[in-house]
Amino acid sequence: MKVSTLISGKAVYTVTAETSIATLVEMLASLKVGALVVSPDGIRIAGIVSERDIVAALPIHFHELGRLHVRDIMTVNVTTCTPHSTVAELMTLMTDRRIRHVPVVNDAGDLISIVSIGDVVKSHVSEIDSERSALVDYVQNPR
Numbered sequence: 001m002k003v004s005t006l007i008s009g010k011a012v013y014t015v016t017a018e019t020s021i022a023t024l025v026e027m028l029a030s031l032k033v034g035a036l037v038v039s040p041d042g043i044r045i046a047g048i049v050s051e052r053d054i055v056a057a058l059p060i061h062f063h064e065l066g067r068l069h070v071r072d073i074m075t076v077n078v079t080t081c082t083p084h085s086t087v088a089e090l091m092t093l094m095t096d097r098r099i100r101h102v103p104v105v106n107d108a109g110d111l112i113s114i115v116s117i118g119d120v121v122k123s124h125v126s127e128i129d130s131e132r133s134a135l136v137d138y139v140q141n142p143r
Contacts, residue, residue: 003090004083006123007104007113014039014111017046017071021057024049024070034116035101038074043110045103047074052100080105081115087123090115 015024015036027036028051035050049070057073058065080103081090090102094117104113 001087001123001127002083003081003085003087003104003115006087006115006119007083010113010119012037012103012111012114014042015049015070016040017069017074019070021054021065021068021070021073025054035114037078037103037111037114038070039111045078045080045105045109045111047071047076048078048101048103049074050101078103080109082106083112087120087127091120091124094120 013027013031013033013036015027015038017038017040019027024036028034035048037045038047038049039045047070053073053075057068061068061072079093079097079099081093083104083106094100094102100117102115103111104115106112
């Protein structure tokens with residue numbers, strides 16, 4: 001299965017590097033997402049910022065959290081994939097890099113979507129369930 005099947009009709013939300021941490025937290029909560037792609041224009045990727053980045057910043061910057069911006073805590077070296085990547089490749093990538101969100105880019109490197117570990121797990125469970133159903137049908141209805 002290809003990543004393109006996971007992103008069909010899925011929105012990707014972005015934030016700028018100048019966004020305050022307070023606004024970032026509000027956006028994550030209201031959009032019910034775990035990460036936002038950092039982009040100046042919704043196309044080019046400058047970074048990614050997740051709930052995990054916020055939590056990691058707390059012990060270091062707790063006393064100045066109100067003065068911080070996304071640029072102060074975002075991950076700059078962003079791991080991406082393409083719609084042509086397989087879900088199996090994506091699972092390996094997420095496991096090896098210990099990441100839960102991967103932006104999807106086109107051949108030019110422009111942002112087109114984002115895939116979460118939840119999307120991957122849901123797809124994998126669906127695939128396993130389909131295989132199980134096919135096997136049960138085969139066993140119950142031999143030809």
